[in-house]
Amino acid sequence: MTSPGEPPLSAPDLIGPISILNQPVSGPRSARRRHNRTFAHVHLVVELKSSAVTPTAVPVLQRLEALLGMRKIVEAADLIRLAGWTLHAFSARGFRRVDHWEVAPGGWLPLPEASARRPTEEPVGHLLKILESDAARSIAQARTFSVRLSDFHGNHADVIVRRVHRARRPAIELDLRGIWTRSDVEDLKEAFSERLPVVRTTVTKFQYAAGK
Numbered sequence: 001m002t003s004p005g006e007p008p009l010s011a012p013d014l015i016g017p018i019s020i021l022n023q024p025v026s027g028p029r030s031a032r033r034r035h036n037r038t039f040a041h042v043h044l045v046v047e048l049k050s051s052a053v054t055p056t057a058v059p060v061l062q063r064l065e066a067l068l069g070m071r072k073i074v075e076a077a078d079l080i081r082l083a084g085w086t087l088h089a090f091s092a093r094g095f096r097r098v099d100h101w102e103v104a105p106g107g108w109l110p111l112p113e114a115s116a117r118r119p120t121e122e123p124v125g126h127l128l129k130i131l132e133s134d135a136a137r138s139i140a141q142a143r144t145f146s147v148r149l150s151d152f153h154g155n156h157a158d159v160i161v162r163r164v165h166r167a168r169r170p171a172i173e174l175d176l177r178g179i180w181t182r183s184d185v186e187d188l189k190e191a192f193s194e195r196l197p198v199v200r201t202t203v204t205k206f207q208y209a210a211g212k
Contacts, residue, residue: 039180043205044189046106046172049197053081056195058123059124061088067131068105076103079163082196083145086172087123088162089191093184095149095157110135123149134167154178169199179209181200 013159027185064084068077090096103107110133112126130136142165150156155178164170173193176185189201 025180026035032177038209039182039206040209041205041207042174042176042178042185042203044174044176044182044185044201044203046174046192046196046201047199048082048170050200053078053085053196054084056125058088060122060128061085063128064124064131067128069130071136072130073136073140075137076163079142079145079161080127080139081148081160082170082172084124084127084165085195086159086192087127087147088196089188090149090157090159091122091124092093092154092191093188094151095155096121096123097150097152097154099124099144099148099150101147103139104144104146106138106142109138123147172196 001051008034025154036201061084064081068080073080083133099114100111112129115119130139145161147159149159155176157177158175160173162170162172176188185203189198192198192201
């Protein structure tokens with residue numbers, strides 16, 4: 001068993017027919033107990049197809065597309081599209097509070113006002129407000145978009161979206177911390193697959209929650 005002081009685990013059996021996210025529910029008692037354990041940290045890499053994100057019928061994402069055209073953010077357009085779809089996927093899983101976000105180069109982006117931090121509002125809406133403001137200039141040449149999102153139950157996610165050369169496959173890195181079940185991780189993977197051209201999602205590191 002993993003003690004609280006041990007570093008995050010990394011092993012070759014994190015993916016495949018039998019892995020931390022796909023373990024048998026029958027068999028020895030120790031295997032069943034391991035299957036039910038929760039995680040304090042999970043690191044995932046979401047690999048995407050190199051093609052651009054396809055159009056959507058979601059109104060808030062349609063507004064994002066329209067603003068990208070109006071503001072002529074050409075260099076970072078694909079990056080902001082991926083960021084918007086990523087925010088929308090997390091929002092669907094209850095992560096709607098923006099604790100910090102920034103672009104590089106460009107620096108920190110203005111946080112949503114405290115009065116606007118309500119569960120009914122989506123982070124994509126706050127991103128739209130930035131694109132509508134003078135702050136949009138700071139993301140015009142951005143190569144990475146980073147954000148920390150929180151739900152309202154003590155869990156948070158650190159996300160990095162990178163703009164890469166078209167010859168390479170773009171990827172999104174996620175660090176999930178708090179108390180995460182396998183079901184939580186699978187639901188998030190499904191939310192990404194429903195919105196983004198996902199090739200594969202790989203768990204590269206994980207750490208069990210203490211005493212769970």
